[in-house]
Amino acid sequence: MPRVRLLELAHARSGDKGNTANVGLIPYDEEHYQILLQEVTADRVKKHFRCLVKGPVERFELDNLHALNFLLHEALDGGGTVSLMTDAQGKVFSTALLRMEIEVPEEVAARVRGQGRVPRPEARSDR
Amino acid sequence: MVRIASGQGFWGDDLEAPVRQVRGGRIDYLMLDYLAEVTMSIMQKQRSRNPAAGYARDFAPLMERIFAACVERDIKVVTNAGGVNPAECARAVAEAGRRAGAGGRARIGVVVGDDLMDSLDELIASGHALEHMETGDPLATVRDRVRSANVYLGARPIVTALEGGAQVVVTGRSTDTALTYAAMVREFGWRWDAYDLLASGVVAGHINECGAQATGGNCSAEWWAIPELARVGFPIIEASPDGTFVVTKHDDTGGAVTLRTVKEQLLYEMGDPSTYITPDVTADFTTIRLSGSGRDRVRVHGIRGRAPTPFLKVSVAYSAGYKAVGTLVYAWPDAAEKARAAARILRERLDRLGLAFDRILVELVGWDSTHGHLAGDPPPDLPEVQLRVGVRSGDRGAVERFTREIAPLVLTGPPGVTGFAGGRPRVQEIVAYWPALIDRTVVEPRLAVDFVQV
Numbered sequence: 001m002p003r004v005r006l007l008e009l010a011h012a013r014s015g016d017k018g019n020t021a022n023v024g025l026i027p028y029d030e031e032h033y034q035i036l037l038q039e040v041t042a043d044r045v046k047k048h049f050r051c052l053v054k055g056p057v058e059r060f061e062l063d064n065l066h067a068l069n070f071l072l073h074e075a076l077d078g079g080g081t082v083s084l085m086t087d088a089q090g091k092v093f094s095t096a097l098l099r100m101e102i103e104v105p106e107e108v109a110a111r112v113r114g115q116g117r118v119p120r121p122e123a124r125s126d127r
Numbered sequence: 128m129v130r131i132a133s134g135q136g137f138w139g140d141d142l143e144a145p146v147r148q149v150r151g152g153r154i155d156y157l158m159l160d161y162l163a164e165v166t167m168s169i170m171q172k173q174r175s176r177n178p179a180a181g182y183a184r185d186f187a188p189l190m191e192r193i194f195a196a197c198v199e200r201d202i203k204v205v206t207n208a209g210g211v212n213p214a215e216c217a218r219a220v221a222e223a224g225r226r227a228g229a230g231g232r233a234r235i236g237v238v239v240g241d242d243l244m245d246s247l248d249e250l251i252a253s254g255h256a257l258e259h260m261e262t263g264d265p266l267a268t269v270r271d272r273v274r275s276a277n278v279y280l281g282a283r284p285i286v287t288a289l290e291g292g293a294q295v296v297v298t299g300r301s302t303d304t305a306l307t308y309a310a311m312v313r314e315f316g317w318r319w320d321a322y323d324l325l326a327s328g329v330v331a332g333h334i335n336e337c338g339a340q341a342t343g344g345n346c347s348a349e350w351w352a353i354p355e356l357a358r359v360g361f362p363i364i365e366a367s368p369d370g371t372f373v374v375t376k377h378d379d380t381g382g383a384v385t386l387r388t389v390k391e392q393l394l395y396e397m398g399d400p401s402t403y404i405t406p407d408v409t410a411d412f413t414t415i416r417l418s419g420s421g422r423d424r425v426r427v428h429g430i431r432g433r434a435p436t437p438f439l440k441v442s443v444a445y446s447a448g449y450k451a452v453g454t455l456v457y458a459w460p461d462a463a464e465k466a467r468a469a470a471r472i473l474r475e476r477l478d479r480l481g482l483a484f485d486r487i488l489v490e491l492v493g494w495d496s497t498h499g500h501l502a503g504d505p506p507p508d509l510p511e512v513q514l515r516v517g518v519r520s521g522d523r524g525a526v527e528r529f530t531r532e533i534a535p536l537v538l539t540g541p542p543g544v545t546g547f548a549g550g551r552p553r554v555q556e557i558v559a560y561w562p563a564l565i566d567r568t569v570v571e572p573r574l575a576v577d578f579v580q581v
Contacts, residue, residue: 015396052501064414077488084450099498
């Protein structure tokens, strides 16, 4: 099966609670929620972030919104005013998650390819 | 139907937004959220230097601009701008109101009693350990370094202030959501055990509390297609007595209210969505139903809630050492290699000086400072990169010395370096955040509402 970046399937927002970052992951198309449920497990997200997230990753499912919420524990170098990180408040962990690649059926890949990026003329000619 | 407008999502937000909310159409309430976890620490630092400081200073000048309109159109303003010093904040707002010609025509309600600083020892002695919610350590381990301790309050004292005829309600550490749902409780006469209704109010509050983050700001879903962010409309909740509400914004403003913008905000700073704990109710975000309801209108309904926990959250600020961050810019060719070499040299010099740091963090801004290893290896033709080195230590002297070791790298390290004209980095005291829980029966009797005449 072809691989696509989450960026092409979903949008995301992240924030912080102390030393924990959260990422909400929302598919552009509600039909793709099932794919995210199956492919974007807490385990795989932990592997994706590796040393960027020192603690465990938890996943919560919001079937009502067709969305997932991830808690990335010990991701912010102490968080808040303690952290030395540029992204001390975890604001762009969302985009880091969207780098992750997952396998999707051919027809889904064909539909979503190029989504999530500013439209560029060369991207259109690829299709 | 009651229209509750959001005017500010944090201290430092768009200063014109609340003015646009007042002038752009009908609203009944204007809520202004000025506080984040880090804000309380910052305000505490300011109060320690000046006993009359420690609140959001933007708020009084704002009220001077809108006070007259709020009185004339009976728009109630509810804000946590009081920070760690609500009484001084209210005094400044009363003066602003008089300057705006509202003298004798309004009163300000001030919520007090959230400050636990003076009774901390007594509380610890009587068995309230105030353990850190993430680490489990008792507060006693940092007691001598505690600078402030404030309880997160719900909507009850705000409702009391509104019932007492306050045109403006100033609180300290109220929860962000309470600033919105207090208006709903007051207007609709909701009971404090009507948990589904209160939970609806909490969800409305969560949507309002970050300002334009619900109306197209910071939205990652096709951000380039969101119109006219230069004059973005902040969210407005059109609340109904049955707990359902519509998220919208004023006509003829920028931004957008769509399922996507609202969903992103609902997930912002979310923990376990089934258990969103507030002082007044525990809301279940997995019960929220959304539907489009016309252009820039999203209807929200179906929300369930349950009884609140026996605890209130306490926000403690304590002194946790010192930090400083220094930067230099390296240009092509081999920008990343040069920056990394400079960092190695700097580390060796700090070692030779025998300086101890709890943490040294090296980031290359322009390469790996946001995505770490996910960015991969930098290409040899990277045009430029900013070396950013941060240090943290309990020893102020060590951090001070670090700040003097950045500029020397310009003449004593790798070439092609610039960007040092800002001078030496500043040493900052770290006032850190210690979240804890306390039995609500200890705190609730202390809460009171004072009124200040404008």
